[in-house]
Amino acid sequence: MEQALVVSTMQLLSQILVNGVLLGGLYALMALGLALVWGVLNIVNLAHGALIMLGAYVGYYLFTLLNIDPFLALPLSMAVLFCVGYLLQRGILNLIARAAMFNTLLITFGIDVVLTQLAQIFFSADFRTINPSYAGSNFMVFGVTLPLVRVLAFVVALALTIALWLFLLHTRLGRAIRATAQNLGAARLYGVEPKAIYALTFGLGAALAGGAGDLYGVVSQINPYIGATLTAKSFAIAIIGGLESPLGVVVGGIFLGVVESLTALYIGPTFVDIASFGILVLVLIFRPNGLLGATT
Amino acid sequence: MSEILLNVQGLFVGYGEVPVLRDIHMDIRRGEIVALVGSNGAGKTTLLRALSRVLAGTGKITFDGHDLTHLTPDQGFALGLVQVPEGRQLFDQMTVFENLMMGAFRRRSKGAIHATLESVYALFPTLYERRTQRAGSLSGGEQQMCAIGRGLMATPKLLMVDEMSLGLAPVIIDQLLEVLSTIRKQDVTVLLVEQDVFAALEVADRGYVIETGAVTQSGTALELTESPEVKRAYLGI
Numbered sequence: 123m124e125q126a127l128v129v130s131t132m133q134l135l136s137q138i139l140v141n142g143v144l145l146g147g148l149y150a151l152m153a154l155g156l157a158l159v160w161g162v163l164n165i166v167n168l169a170h171g172a173l174i175m176l177g178a179y180v181g182y183y184l185f186t187l188l189n190i191d192p193f194l195a196l197p198l199s200m201a202v203l204f205c206v207g208y209l210l211q212r213g214i215l216n217l218i219a220r221a222a223m224f225n226t227l228l229i230t231f232g233i234d235v236v237l238t239q240l241a242q243i244f245f246s247a248d249f250r251t252i253n254p255s256y257a258g259s260n261f262m263v264f265g266v267t268l269p270l271v272r273v274l275a276f277v278v279a280l281a282l283t284i285a286l287w288l289f290l291l292h293t294r295l296g297r298a299i300r301a302t303a304q305n306l307g308a309a310r311l312y313g314v315e316p317k318a319i320y321a322l323t324f325g326l327g328a329a330l331a332g333g334a335g336d337l338y339g340v341v342s343q344i345n346p347y348i349g350a351t352l353t354a355k356s357f358a359i360a361i362i363g364g365l366e367s368p369l370g371v372v373v374g375g376i377f378l379g380v381v382e383s384l385t386a387l388y389i390g391p392t393f394v395d396i397a398s399f400g401i402l403v404l405v406l407i408f409r410p411n412g413l414l415g416a417t418t
Numbered sequence: 419m420s421e422i423l424l425n426v427q428g429l430f431v432g433y434g435e436v437p438v439l440r441d442i443h444m445d446i447r448r449g450e451i452v453a454l455v456g457s458n459g460a461g462k463t464t465l466l467r468a469l470s471r472v473l474a475g476t477g478k479i480t481f482d483g484h485d486l487t488h489l490t491p492d493q494g495f496a497l498g499l500v501q502v503p504e505g506r507q508l509f510d511q512m513t514v515f516e517n518l519m520m521g522a523f524r525r526r527s528k529g530a531i532h533a534t535l536e537s538v539y540a541l542f543p544t545l546y547e548r549r550t551q552r553a554g555s556l557s558g559g560e561q562q563m564c565a566i567g568r569g570l571m572a573t574p575k576l577l578m579v580d581e582m583s584l585g586l587a588p589v590i591i592d593q594l595l596e597v598l599s600t601i602r603k604q605d606v607t608v609l610l611v612e613q614d615v616f617a618a619l620e621v622a623d624r625g626y627v628i629e630t631g632a633v634t635q636s637g638t639a640l641e642l643t644e645s646p647e648v649k650r651a652y653l654g655i
Contacts, residue, residue: 313572
């Protein structure tokens, strides 16, 4: 009897951990775009959550109107958001790239408000969800239930993160993005045009938001107002993980996912945000460069 | 005498209302090493900025047959006017290899880039050994090699090296000067901007001495080294 209790407790714990990790992969993808833009352009994009929301609606409408599977719609959602991000950067944000942080906060907050209101007007305030036929499928591994869509979302999120990492490390443009972030003056000296790099970077950040939004629509409900919370979560993950590498963001995302799942079970679902932002505060105090960042 | 690569005529440059450079005349011939020397605040860096088109001025600058006066820094760079900035300005978090590749950012031909990379590694074997290390972790001399190597990756016609010797040990400076005389044989012209007058004149063919915004002396390196004014000004003899 006691043994059975231990087994079921262990099983519950591993189920919670798995849920947390799966959620964390998606969190990481959400935060990745924010961290990229922050690191390169020095803009904390308060409209990042709104871009995730737009990506979710692109996935939703492609699914409901054209019957395109959300996982196949992912590249389309990313492409649409890349264009949105590129144009936002070229039209508005280039005015404030590398400007004082306060200006960037004001402008991106304004963009967030506009996008949210437009979404409410055009998409209505109703809750939506992207619901493919396999949405309810599960499979069991070692007694742990794995929801199919969450596993797929996790895998895709991780693949996109790795793809971004490889892009930044091994391509000419990826190098230019990192060089611009590290030493703008020297990058200019060797023919890098910062405005083009900024627009590309912001476009990439928005594309990642679009991909994350599409996946979010599959595993959760969407409405025009999800942006604010998602921005806050992405911000927390970027801080926890540090801005230096995509790996840090993945660690931050999974860490937050696991903490949230554990909190929801053992303390109570209403305490989830207290736990995640409490950790954010602790990280800021004790490891201001992120969990993996340099300690000095 | 080989053909003139860079010609400056009657250049005046100022920051706002304050004139900094007055009536500068200067020639650099293809394949030469020319030293631009002068003390701190004489206007060397301002002249360099005017040449790389970061600062506008009045007067005429011709480079390789093109009138530079109305070109942007980018267009000057595309013509082969490449700067190795003061203080190296490397991408500290990136590897030596990546820093070198950033020099070739505007070039597209992979084969040609690879060939230049090989020649840079041949000039600086240390850079090859350290190619996977972060540039920020190199010693000062190695960082300067990396900065010069990055400049060479852009296939310059004129390489403008700003304050190369700053903060380096004499033995390292000698090594770097030797490299400059090697690369000049590879059809790269060098403008060496230096506070360390005698180090610069050791390797240069000719030199210009600039003081409070005007060229006060010019001539062959030997003439300048022997010149009583230069000795008085820079050695205090």
